Amino acid sequence: MILVSLAATGAALAQSPARSADPAAAVARLADGAYLGTWKNPSGSVHIRAARCGEQVCGTVVHANDKARADARRGGTDPLIGTQLFEEFAARGPRQWRGRVFVPDMNRRVTGTATLIDENTIRVEGCAARVVCRNQVWTRVPT
Known part of the structure; x- marks a missing residue:
């Protein structure tokens, strides 16, 4: 099920170089949109x-x-490739975004939140009716 694999809950992601030992530099990259890029679900x-x-x-x-x-x-x-799973994600803080997630195997949209753990890791959560929530940790795909 895609919800469980969270091809259904995600968002905002990254494209910055390797992790930085300098926290101030990491925050500056985040402010510049370093969360953009390609991300993969746990599997x-x-x-x-x-x-x-x-x-x-x-x-x-x-x-x-x-x-x-x-x-x-x-x-x-069908097709899945090219489908927009994460829609209208807007910043809710320096490391968190909220929007809608399209769950293809259920053909429905749910509320989604993405929280950047570090430059290469993001926790994504999707909730249906604010009752049933699932989350996963996604990682950046190296470029």
């Missing part, structure tokens, strides 16, 4: 590219393995 079955959509951040599927594509197809989403 690596789905990759999204986070990019600016006006003043917000969107995440579009750029890679999905056969199982993820089949799950999405069963839910009514």
Whole structure:
């Protein structure tokens, strides 16, 4: 299920170089949009590219393995690659964003939050009706 693999809960992500030992430099990169880039879910079955959509951040599927594509197809989403999973994510703090997440295998949108743990790690959470929530830790795909 894509919700469990959180090809359904994510957002705002990164494209900066390797981790910095200087916390001030890391914060400066975050302020410059270093959270943009390509990220993968824990199993690596789905990759999204986070990019600016006006003043917000969107995440579009750029890679999905056969199982993820089949799950999405069963839910009514075909093709999965090119689908925008993370929509209208806006900053809620220096390391947190909130928006909507499209869950392809359920063909529905849920509330999503993304929290940047460090330059290469983000915790993504999606909640349906603010009752059922799932979260995962996504990692940056090296460029």
